[in-house]
Every structure is written in C-alpha cells, then in structure tokens.
Amino acid sequence: MDFLSGFFTGFLGQLQSPTLGFLIGGMIVAACNSQLQxxxxxxxFIVFMLLIKVGLSGGIAIRNANLAEMLLPAAFxxxxxxxxxxxxxxxLxxxxxxxxxxxxxxxxxxGAVSGSTLAAALTLLEEQGIEYEAWAAALYPFMDIPALVGAIVLASIYTRKQRESFKEEFPSKQPVAAGDYAGEDNYPTTRQEYLNMQHGGASKKVEIWPIVKESLQGSALSALLLGLALGLLTRPESVYESFFxxxxxxxxxxxxxxxGMEATARLGELRKVAQWYAVYAFIAPLLHGFIAFGFGMIAHALTGFSLGGVVILSVIAASSSDISGPPTLRAGIPSANPSAYIGASTAVGTPVAIAIGIPLYIGLAQAFMGG
Known part of the structure; x- marks a missing residue:
C-alpha cells in the first residue's frame, strides 16, 4: 500500500507541473479555434536551443564520467x-x-526519439530533485538510429517478398515505376500489386549506411551531437551556466x-486512417516505456544506474520522433502513408508520452526510492 500511495501521489503531482500545463493549454487553445500562431x-530555434543545451550538459558529464558505466544502458x-x-x-x-x-x-x-519529450522529462526530474546521470541524455541516438534503420530494413524485406509474390501471381502485368500515378483504370486490386507499383519492379539491396547518415544529419540529432561534442572537447561551462x-x-x-496546438491540429489527419492507429498510439508509448523501465531497473541493480536515468530511458522509449524521424521514414519507406504514422504520433502518441508517460515513470521511480 505504501508503494501504491507513493506512486499515485507522485503521479498526480507531475500533472500539476507548468510544463504539462502549457501542453494542455496549447491543446485547449487549438480546440477553441484560436488564431494564435x-x-x-x-x-x-527553440528546438535547437533545447537540444544543444541537453547535448552540452551530456558532453560535460561524459568528459568527467566513467565510460564503462554507459555500456549497459546504451546496449539496452x-x-x-x-x-x-x-x-x-x-x-499493429x-x-x-x-x-x-x-x-x-x-x-x-x-521507436525513434523525441528531443522535446526528452527535454520535458529532464525539466520535471530537476523540479522533483531526482538525480540522474547527465550523460543519460546521450542515450538518445542509441535508441533513435537502430529504430529507424530497423523499420526501414523490415519494410524493405517485406516489400521485396511482396514483389516476388506479385510476379508469381500476375506474371503478365507491367509494374508502374516508382513515382508514377496509377489512374482508376489500372488502380491496384491487390496489396501485392499496390506495393509493386509503389516500389517499381526491380529489387534493390537495402543500404544501411545512407539511413544512418540521414539520421545523423537530421536537425535534432545534429544539434544534440554538436552539443555533446562541444561539451566533451571544449570548456563551455561559463556560457552554459550564463546563457543556455x-x-x-x-x-x-x-x-x-x-x-499542444499541433496535437489538436493533427487529429484531423488521424481520422483519415484506421481507428486502430489511435488505439496503438495510446497504448504503445506506455508499453514501450514500461519495457524500458524494466531494462533500466536491471541496469540499476547491476551497475547502479540511477533511478533518474531509468526514467530517462523510459521516456525516450515512450516518445516518438517529431523532428528527425518523419523525413527519414518518408525517404526510407516512400510507400507508407505519412498521415498514418505522423498523425498517430503527434495527435496521440506525443501527448500521451508527455502528459501520462513522464509523470507515470517519475512516480514509479519515486515509489521505488520510498521503498
């Protein structure tokens, strides 16, 4: 009972934080059709400032940290x-x-990571006085890049198999080249035909490095990695404390x-796709965060990884990329419907991760501390 009482007290306390208040305020303003923009x-610019600040703090901490401590959390x-x-x-x-x-x-x-959700979690941890390793923010690319690469590789494997099935089932049909439009008269009648039309007839080898390179060159990861490099290789403490x-x-x-305003605006996009995306987008962030929380607790038991670090690992798992992920997926999986994955993320996934996920994992951590 003490554990549950501590958890619910901490959870309710997070919901009253100004960070979450601004998110909810934005959703309400947009729902009232306000002209605020x-x-x-x-x-x-704000996203850049937040991520470079997170990177600087992580780089400064890594410079003074034992790198061996990072190995298990990074692997997880x-x-x-x-x-x-x-x-x-x-x-799904x-x-x-x-x-x-x-x-x-x-x-x-x-699976990819939202830098803004990570920034929100760090702020709430500091407000609650929960200590965490400053290098924990550097776990961002260790989850972000494998998730994007893994998704693109899985999609490529699936579409390649579907193309082979299509050739066997419709040997006389000529595929429409990628980028061409199929009118009503030759609109695909099967999933195989649709996928074949989207990707063209030739089977291409999946190239991993371009995917990794594009992820690293994305604005979010570039800002974070720049901050990490500056914090690690220079002495930015003065400008960090006085400005960032x-x-x-x-x-x-x-x-x-x-x-918050964007989340409400994206609800219209989400209505265009199957209702299952809304269900997935609500459940998945919480499930992903719980999985990461479990891995984090293993690291906590084995290496002394802080409970604040466990929360950060959980939050980046619960988040969904809002900056670098969409353009990477558009390029890597061109046949996927952006309204489906972007709508599910921004309309439901991100608000759930911030408004429910962050307080939930902080409340769990506080309950374990009390225990």
Missing part, C-alpha cells in the same frame, strides 16, 4: 529501439485495415504550447 522559425537503449519496431510489426500490422508498411513506419517513428541553462525552462514552456 508561433512562427515555424521560432519553433525550430539499442535493444529497446529494435524491440519497439518488432512489436509494431507483429501487433496484424490489425484490420492496417497496411504492413504503414504499421512498420509507425513503429519506426515510435537559464533559458531552458522558459523555452520548453513555449515548445510545449506549440506541441
């Missing part, structure tokens, strides 16, 4: 990213009216407002 350039981050993709492949993809490539792309986006750190919470509040 935050320029896209301002949004991108890789494992969780891949597990999330396989969960989506063999759950099996549901009615859900195309397999759409399900794999959705799983890849949910004081602005962090204020900028995060504006970002949460924007994300």
């Amino acid at each position: 935050i320029p896209d350039a301002v949004y991108k 981050a890789v494992a969780v990213g891949l597990i999330i993709v396989f969960i989506g492949r063999y759950t 993809a099996k549901l009615p009216n859900v195309k397999v490539v759409d399900a794999i792309a959705t799983a890849g986006l949910f 750190n004081p602005l962090f919470r204020g900028l995060l509040s504006i970002l949460m407002l924007v994300m």
Whole structure:
C-alpha cells in the first residue's frame, strides 16, 4: 500500500507541473479555434536551443564520467529501439485495415526519439530533485538510429517478398515505376500489386549506411551531437551556466504550447486512417516505456544506474520522433502513408508520452526510492 500511495501521489503531482500545463493549454487553445500562431522559425530555434543545451550538459558529464558505466544502458537503449519496431510489426500490422508498411513506419517513428519529450522529462526530474546521470541524455541516438534503420530494413524485406509474390501471381502485368500515378483504370486490386507499383519492379539491396547518415544529419540529432561534442572537447561551462541553462525552462514552456496546438491540429489527419492507429498510439508509448523501465531497473541493480536515468530511458522509449524521424521514414519507406504514422504520433502518441508517460515513470521511480 505504501508503494501504491507513493506512486499515485507522485503521479498526480507531475500533472500539476507548468510544463504539462502549457501542453494542455496549447491543446485547449487549438480546440477553441484560436488564431494564435508561433512562427515555424521560432519553433525550430527553440528546438535547437533545447537540444544543444541537453547535448552540452551530456558532453560535460561524459568528459568527467566513467565510460564503462554507459555500456549497459546504451546496449539496452539499442535493444529497446529494435524491440519497439518488432512489436509494431507483429501487433499493429496484424490489425484490420492496417497496411504492413504503414504499421512498420509507425513503429519506426515510435521507436525513434523525441528531443522535446526528452527535454520535458529532464525539466520535471530537476523540479522533483531526482538525480540522474547527465550523460543519460546521450542515450538518445542509441535508441533513435537502430529504430529507424530497423523499420526501414523490415519494410524493405517485406516489400521485396511482396514483389516476388506479385510476379508469381500476375506474371503478365507491367509494374508502374516508382513515382508514377496509377489512374482508376489500372488502380491496384491487390496489396501485392499496390506495393509493386509503389516500389517499381526491380529489387534493390537495402543500404544501411545512407539511413544512418540521414539520421545523423537530421536537425535534432545534429544539434544534440554538436552539443555533446562541444561539451566533451571544449570548456563551455561559463556560457552554459550564463546563457543556455537559464533559458531552458522558459523555452520548453513555449515548445510545449506549440506541441499542444499541433496535437489538436493533427487529429484531423488521424481520422483519415484506421481507428486502430489511435488505439496503438495510446497504448504503445506506455508499453514501450514500461519495457524500458524494466531494462533500466536491471541496469540499476547491476551497475547502479540511477533511478533518474531509468526514467530517462523510459521516456525516450515512450516518445516518438517529431523532428528527425518523419523525413527519414518518408525517404526510407516512400510507400507508407505519412498521415498514418505522423498523425498517430503527434495527435496521440506525443501527448500521451508527455502528459501520462513522464509523470507515470517519475512516480514509479519515486515509489521505488520510498521503498
């Protein structure tokens, strides 16, 4: 009973935080059809500032840390990213009216990491006085890249098999080249034909390095890795303490407002696809976070990984990429419907991860501390 009481007390306390308040406020403002707008350039600048601050703090910590301490949490981050993709492949993809490539792309986006969700979690941990390894933020790419690569590879394997089936079933049909439009007269009548039309007739080898390179070159990971490099190789403590750190919470509040407005706006996109995406987008972030929490507790028991670090691992697992993931998946899985995976992520997944997931995992950590 003490454990449950401590958990629910901590959970309810997180819901009253200003960070989550701005998110909910943004959702309400958008639902009321307000004309309030935050320029896209301002949004991108805020994301850059937040991620470079997280990177700087992580780089400074890594410079003074024992790298051996990072090995197990980093390995678990890789494992969780891949597990999330396989969960989506063999759950969401099996549901009615859900195309397999759409399900794999959705799983890849949910396996990848949201820098803004990570920033929100770090702020709440600091507000609650929960200690964590500063290098824990550096677990971001260890989960993000394997999830995106894994999703694109799985989609490529699936579509290749479908093309082979198509050739056997419809040997006389000529595939439409990728990028061409199929009119009503030659609209595909089978899933195999549809996939063949999307990808063309030739089978191509999956190239892993371009996927990794594109992920690393994405704006979110670039900012985070730049901050890590500067924190590790230079001495940025003075500018960090005088400029980046004081602005962090204020900028995060504006970002949460924007994300709340975006979540409400994306609900229309989500209605265009099967209702199963909404179910998946609500359940998956919490399930993914619990899986990561379990791995984190193993690291906690074996290496002394802090409970705050366990929360961070859980949060990045619960998050879904809002910056680097969508363009990577558009390029890597062109036949997938962006309304499905982006709508599911921004309309449901991200609000669930921030408003429910972060307080949930912090509440669990506080309950374990009390125990």
